[in-house]
Each structure stands twice: as C-alpha cells, then as structure tokens.
Amino acid sequence: MGEPVVGRGEERVSIREVATRAGVSPATVSRVFTRPDAVAPDTRDRVLAVAQELRYTPHPVARSLARRRTGNLGIVVPDIANSFSAVVTKAVQQEAARDGYALFVSGSDERAQDEEQWARAMAPQVDGLMLVSPLMSDEALRELADIPLVLSNRLLDALPAVVTDASDAVGHAVEHLHALGHREIVYLAGPDGFANTMRLRGYHGACRRLGVRPRELGPFNARFADGVRAADLVLATSATAVVAYNDEVAVGVLNRLADRGLRVPDDLSVVGVDDTSLAEMVTPRLTTVRLPAAESGRVGVRILLDLIDRRPAPAEPVRLAAELIVRSSTGPVRHGE
Amino acid sequence: MGEPVVGRGEERVSIREVATRAGVSPATVSRVFTRPDAVAPDTRDRVLAVAQELRYTPHPVARSLARRRTGNLGIVVPDIANSFSAVVTKAVQQEAARDGYALFVSGSDERAQDEEQWARAMAPQVDGLMLVSPLMSDEALRELADIPLVLSNRLLDALPAVVTDASDAVGHAVEHLHALGHREIVYLAGPDGFANTMRLRGYHGACRRLGVRPRELGPFNARFADGVRAADLVLATSATAVVAYNDEVAVGVLNRLADRGLRVPDDLSVVGVDDTSLAEMVTPRLTTVRLPAAESGRVGVRILLDLIDRRPAPAEPVRLAAELIVRSSTGPVRHGE
DNA sequence: GCCCATGATGAAACCGGTTTCAGAAACAGT
DNA sequence: ACTGTTTCTGAAACCGGTTTCATCATGGGC
Numbered sequence: 001m002g003e004p005v006v007g008r009g010e011e012r013v014s015i016r017e018v019a020t021r022a023g024v025s026p027a028t029v030s031r032v033f034t035r036p037d038a039v040a041p042d043t044r045d046r047v048l049a050v051a052q053e054l055r056y057t058p059h060p061v062a063r064s065l066a067r068r069r070t071g072n073l074g075i076v077v078p079d080i081a082n083s084f085s086a087v088v089t090k091a092v093q094q095e096a097a098r099d100g101y102a103l104f105v106s107g108s109d110e111r112a113q114d115e116e117q118w119a120r121a122m123a124p125q126v127d128g129l130m131l132v133s134p135l136m137s138d139e140a141l142r143e144l145a146d147i148p149l150v151l152s153n154r155l156l157d158a159l160p161a162v163v164t165d166a167s168d169a170v171g172h173a174v175e176h177l178h179a180l181g182h183r184e185i186v187y188l189a190g191p192d193g194f195a196n197t198m199r200l201r202g203y204h205g206a207c208r209r210l211g212v213r214p215r216e217l218g219p220f221n222a223r224f225a226d227g228v229r230a231a232d233l234v235l236a237t238s239a240t241a242v243v244a245y246n247d248e249v250a251v252g253v254l255n256r257l258a259d260r261g262l263r264v265p266d267d268l269s270v271v272g273v274d275d276t277s278l279a280e281m282v283t284p285r286l287t288t289v290r291l292p293a294a295e296s297g298r299v300g301v302r303i304l305l306d307l308i309d310r311r312p313a314p315a316e317p318v319r320l321a322a323e324l325i326v327r328s329s330t331g332p333v334r335h336g337e
Numbered sequence: 338m339g340e341p342v343v344g345r346g347e348e349r350v351s352i353r354e355v356a357t358r359a360g361v362s363p364a365t366v367s368r369v370f371t372r373p374d375a376v377a378p379d380t381r382d383r384v385l386a387v388a389q390e391l392r393y394t395p396h397p398v399a400r401s402l403a404r405r406r407t408g409n410l411g412i413v414v415p416d417i418a419n420s421f422s423a424v425v426t427k428a429v430q431q432e433a434a435r436d437g438y439a440l441f442v443s444g445s446d447e448r449a450q451d452e453e454q455w456a457r458a459m460a461p462q463v464d465g466l467m468l469v470s471p472l473m474s475d476e477a478l479r480e481l482a483d484i485p486l487v488l489s490n491r492l493l494d495a496l497p498a499v500v501t502d503a504s505d506a507v508g509h510a511v512e513h514l515h516a517l518g519h520r521e522i523v524y525l526a527g528p529d530g531f532a533n534t535m536r537l538r539g540y541h542g543a544c545r546r547l548g549v550r551p552r553e554l555g556p557f558n559a560r561f562a563d564g565v566r567a568a569d570l571v572l573a574t575s576a577t578a579v580v581a582y583n584d585e586v587a588v589g590v591l592n593r594l595a596d597r598g599l600r601v602p603d604d605l606s607v608v609g610v611d612d613t614s615l616a617e618m619v620t621p622r623l624t625t626v627r628l629p630a631a632e633s634g635r636v637g638v639r640i641l642l643d644l645i646d647r648r649p650a651p652a653e654p655v656r657l658a659a660e661l662i663v664r665s666s667t668g669p670v671r672h673g674e
Numbered sequence: 675g676c677c678c679a680t681g682a683t684g685a686a687a688c689c690g691g692t693t694t695c696a697g698a699a700a701c702a703g704t
Numbered sequence: 705a706c707t708g709t710t711t712c713t714g715a716a717a718c719c720g721g722t723t724t725c726a727t728c729a730t731g732g733g734c
Binding site: 012057059060061062064065070072079080081082083086087089090093094097102103104105106107109118121122124125224248251252254255258277278280281282283285 | 394396398407417426439444585592
C-alpha cells in the first residue's frame with residue numbers, strides 16, 4: 001500500500017484562505033500580487049509572509065478569467081519537427097518568455113483543416129496568435145483576426161505580417177552562378193504558396209536581367225526525398241547549376257549526386273534556401289540563402305505584444321531580407337565535362 | 338479612419354445569453370455542451386440552434402476553472418530547435434491532439450534554473466507535464482510531481498518515466514566495429530547525464546566483453562562544433578573508429594575529416610547516436626543508433642493521460658530499446674594506412 | 675481647529691462556465 | 705386513483721481570482 005507516486009493538487013490554497021489568515025480581505029491579497037504599492041507596506045509584508053508560509057501563488061486560470069488576459073501566446077507551424085519551423089518556434093518561445101508569456105505550439109502537418117481547427121482551439125486561450133505559412137482560407141484567417149494575430153509568410157488584407165523575403169537573395173544566387181559561368185540554371189519548385197512565389201520571383205527576375213533562360217522543375221514537396229528524386233531529373237537536362245526550393249531538397253540533390261559518383265560543385269553547382277543548420281553540416285557545405293527565421297519569430301512576437309497592449313503595430317508587413325551565403329557547393333562551371 | 342485591422346474579441350457571447358435567448362437556464366445550456374443526452378431532445382435542439390446562431394462556444398478558460406481540468410499538456414525540452422527534441426515534441430503534440438489536448442512547449446536551453454521556472458509556471462495551467470532530460474534538482478522534481486508528471490530520460494524514485502535506452506545498441510555498435518576489425522574504438526562523451534551514462538555503459542560493457550581497451554574523450558557539449566573539434570583529437574590517437582555521443586557530434590567529425598582530406602569509412606569509421614534525419618542526409622550516410630524519439634513522446638503522453646484519468650500507470654519506467662542502423666560511415670579497418 | 679484631498683481597505687459584483695440539489699412533471703405499476 | 709420512480713430542469717453555490725466603488729482614517733493646508 002505504497003503512497004501514490006504522483007499526487008495531484010493537494011488542494012490548492014486560495015486567495016480567501018490567505019486573506020483570512022492574514023486578517024485582510026481577498027481584495028487586499030489580490031492587490032499585493034498585482035499592484036503591491038497600492039497597499040500599505042506593513043499589510044503587504046504580513047500578507048506576503050502568510051502567502052509564503054502557505055506557499056500560495058495566484059492561480060493563473062482564475063486570473064486569466066478575471067483579467068481577460070491569459071499571459072499565453074500561440075503558434076501554429078506547418079511541421080514542428082521541421083528545422084525551419086523549429087527555429088522560428090524556439091525564437092518565439094524565447095522572445096515570449098522575456099515578457100512572461102508561455103507558448104502553445106501546434107503543428108498542422110500541412111493540413112489546412114487541422115491548422116484552422118488548432119488555431120480556433122487556441123484562440124480563446126491565448127492573448128495572441130502567430131500563424132506560420134498558414135494555408136487555411138482567407139475567410140478563416142479573417143475570422144481568427146478577432147484576436148491579435150500575426151501572419152508569417154503570408155499576406156492578407158492589412159493583417160499584421162512578417163515575411164522573410166528570399167526573392168532578392170535568390171536573385172543574388174542566380175547572379176552568383178552566372179558569374180561563375182553557369183548559363184543553364186534550373187529551379188526546383190516547392191509547394192505552391194508564398195515562399196515558393198517569392199523565390200520564383202527572384203529567380204525569374206535575375207534570369208531575365210542576365211538573359212538566362214529560366215527552367216523550372218517540380219513542384220516538389222520540398223523534403224529530402226524530393227531532392228533525391230529531383231537530382232536525376234536535373235541530370236537529365238543540360239543544366240550545370242540548380243537552385244532548390246530549400247536546403248532539404250538541395251541536400252537531397254547532393255546526396256543523390258554523391259551516390260551517382262558526381263562531384264559538387266565540379267559537376268553541378270547546388271544552392272539551397274533557408275540556411276538551416278543542415279547547410280553547414282553536409283559535404284560539401286551548402287551555398288544557400290539565409291532566411292532570418294529566428295528574427296521573424298522575434299518580430300512576430302513583438303508585433304503581437306504591441307497589438308495586445310494596444311500599441312500601434314506596423315501598418316505594412318515587415319519584410320525581413322534574406323542573404324546569400326556562399327559556401328562550397330557552388331563553383332565555376334566546367335565546360336565539356 | 339480605417340477600421341482597426343485586428344479586432345479584439347467582439348465581446349464573447351456567454352452562456353447566460355444563450356440561455357435567455359433559448360428560454361432555458363444556464364445550467365441547461367451547460368449540460369447541452371457537456372452531457373447532451375442528459376437533456377430532452379427538443380430542448381437540446383433549441384439550445385443548439387440558438388448557440389449556432391450566436392456562434393456560441395464554451396469559453397475554455399472558464400471551463401478549466403470550473404472543471405479543474407484544463408485540457409492542456411505541457412512539455413519542457415532542453416532545446417526546441419534541437420532535432421531530437423523537436424521530434425519528441427512533435428510526437429507529443431500529435432498524440433495529445435488525438436485526445437483533444439493542446440500543448441504548452443518550452444525550452445530550458447540547458448539551464449536548470451529556467452527549466453524549473455517554466456515547469457512551475459506551466460504546472461497550474463496543464464493537466465500533465467512531461468519533462469525531457471530534465472536537469473533540475475531531485476527536490477524540485479518531486480515537488481512538481483504534485484500534478485501528473487512523466488520524466489523522459491531521467492529516473493527518480495518511482496516517478497513515471499520513459500527512457501530511451503541506448504546502452505545495448507551502443508554495445509552492438511562496438512561489436513559491429515570490432516567485427517570489422519577495429520581494435521581501437523574511442524567514445525566521444527557528451528554532457529553528464531542519463532543519456533551519456535547509458536551510452537557509456539553500453540560502450541564499456543562491449544569493450545570488456547570483446548577485450549577492447551575503452552578510451553574516452555570529452556565530455557563535449559554535443560553540438561556540431563564539438564564534433565569538428567573532437568575529430569582532430571581523435572586523429573591524434575591511434576583510433577580507427579569512433580562512437581560519438583550523438584549524430585550532431587558524429588557529423589561534426591565527418592565534416593572535419595572531409596576538410597582534412599580523410600575518407601570515411603576508409604580512414605576512420607564513425608558511429609552516431611539518435612538517428613536524426615541528419616544521419617541519412619550526410620555523406621557518407623551515418624551508421625547510428627536509432628533512438629525511438631517519437632515513440633518516447635507518444636508513450637509519455639499515454640502515461641500522462643492514464644495518470645490524469647486515474648488509470649494505473651506503469652510502475653516501472655518504460656524502457657524503449659534502441660537499434661543500431663548500419664549505413665556507410667562504418668567499414669572494415671584498413672591496416673597500415 | 676476645520677475642511678478637503680489622499681491613501682488604504684473591504685464588500686460585492688463579476689469573469690464564464692459547472693455541478694449539486696431539490697422540485698416538478700411524466701411515467702409506470704397495482 | 706394513488707404511490708414510487710425516473711427524467712428534466714432551474715436556483716444557487718462554486719471554481720479562484722480581479723476590480724469598482726464606497727467607506728474610513730489620516731494628514732496637509734490655511
């Protein structure tokens with residue numbers, strides 16, 4: 001008849017209990033914990049002493065109800081385990097923590113249905129919600145904007161948003177490859193959406209400027225396996241360089257090329273997008289477009305906090321610039337290979 | 338004078354409003370949403386109709402307060418952006434979702450202080466809490482066990498726990514290397530803790546059985562950069578194979594070896610632990626010990642749910658076995674290289 | 675020594691639900 | 705027709721805080 005290993009809530013001590021024990025009203029105890037200097041020093045000390053002794057701490061749920069403020073934020077990302085999402089989430093959590101906010105996290109696994117459902121479920125339990133690359137309908141988004149809401153990598157009406165704009169940097173990637181002598185540069189498209197559109201825009205823009213004929217493969221699901229598959233498709237063309245939708249695809253390409261005994265960058269130059277930690281870990285280290293993932297998370301939180309405290313939020317979407325990071329997966333074109 | 342872009346809570350409709358509109362008492366409305374068949378069909382329909390019309394939905398915070406059940410779980414991991422943590426978190430979120438639970442996530446960033454603080458902050462807001470590789474004091478853990486709590490990769494008293502036991506599989510890795518002719522196999526230690534202890538146990542056990550002299554380097558922080566650094570240390574020994582604390586370190590080793598012009602597995606065999614997605618993406622693909630990360634998350638949640646519903650939880654820690662995955666980073670030893 | 679502003683406190687309402695308890699109505703049994 | 709159940713429903717208390725508003729001292733100004 002051992003003790004139960006996991007107890008459960010040895011009946012919380014309530015504010016009234018502290019109040020009576022300290023010989024004051026609940027209101028006063030409440031004040032001690034909310035606006036301490038609204039109560040006389042000696043009363044405060046007395047209350048604090050009792051609270052300490054009873055290990056009292058205000059119940060956040062009750063507090064949320066009364067204050068109509070939960071002290072929580074929520075984020076829904078496409079895939080929690082995805083490196084990019086994870087970095088955003090981490091940054092959001094940290095930035096939120098600085099202001100004492102806890103964070104709800106959920107992953108949509110790319111299902112608009114689940115995404116919307118989760119967002120709805122979180123909404124009444126958080127003070128602000130961040131949606132990363134949401135795929136739900138415009139209509140659904142508008143309804144959610146009922147509470148402070150910030151979008152990442154999607155634009156809608158004048159909803160507050162933060163976008164990581166890869167277009168310029170992808171353009172730079174193309175220029176970089178062009179400067180290395182590449183004239184056949186293929187783009188491996190990712191799933192339809194804001195991110196792919198921006199990358200594509202940068203790609204096309206640069207191609208036009210440089211007189212390179214744009215060539216697009218895909219769309220792919222943008223996972224490692226897609227890169228592996230894409231590699232062979234690329235090799236079936238006369239391309240000498242490839243810009244992938246993201247790092248994962250790029251690494252898939254790298255992997256398949258290695259298997260086929262081809263060398264990067266000698267036989268093919270490869271560029272990714274994201275600059276996830278992966279990029280520096282593979283061989284050869286990946287030339288890639290760095291997206292300010294963590295920064296976007298931080299900015300998102302700040303917008304949310306502004307909204308919550310009724311401070312003015314940026315009227316325009318915040319655009320965070322990306323940056324081309326040249327590493328070892330791109331090199332001069334080799335003629336007549 | 339535009340409309341505010343982000344509205345905020347067009348004053349929620351409350352249960353009393355629905356009640357009066359439907360000509361019933363709040364109690365009845367409540368019942369409609371909690372035990373629908375405790376109310377007469379026609380009353381129910383009427384209430385439901387009004388609710389629909391008013392877009393009423395029970396307020397989760399109020400509900401939490403009244404029911405003393407939040408419908409939330411919490412998890413605190415060492416590092417949200419870490420691949421292993423992320424996989425666990427994802428699995429936990431998905432498994433929790435199946436039972437309608439939302440998930441609080443927070444990262445301790447390896448600071449016992451923050452970890453404890455977060456756990457404490459979450460505790461009153463969740464029905465159950467999972468701590469992954471917690472580093473807080475035993476005392477602190479015991480206090481938290483006030484609510485349903487499950488530990489991952491740490492054992493304490495008889496607290497419910499799920500552990501991914503790599504010891505056997507690390508032993509298998511050593512046997513594997515031994516079979517390939519390796520006689521000098523060095524282990525790159527990670528930070529002190531349950532995980533390192535288990536790996537070390539497997540390593541030492543196998544070394545003893547096989548008559549290999551164990552050799553340990555480290556401890557390292559177990560990040561990529563540590564692997565890079567460790568590589569040179571390994572090369573300064575006469576080792577022909579290395580078992581790294583985890584994949585990240587192993588990949589760091591791989592990377593540095595490539596830079597120094599050495600070939601894996603010809604010049605050095607490398608084994609990791611975790612089998613994160615990374616392992617399959619690097620060149621050569623990494624031989625590694627697969628830890629059932631997702632499974633541990635799922636099991637953790639199930640234990641939590643059992644605890645919450647007062648079903649019996651496993652009296653013993655649940656041990657999840659790891660498995661050696663042989664890929665291309667290990668090969669026969671080359672004599673007289 | 676009187677008046678008024680100021681500061682500290684408590685009573686009570688409220689946040690938005692759930693749940694106990696009791697009463698009314700409907701139903702069955704004899 | 706009368707009694708004993710069973711089914712539905714509402715009143716009221718409760719979950720654990722916050723906040724408004726009124727009250728009562730207190731202290732400063734003149």
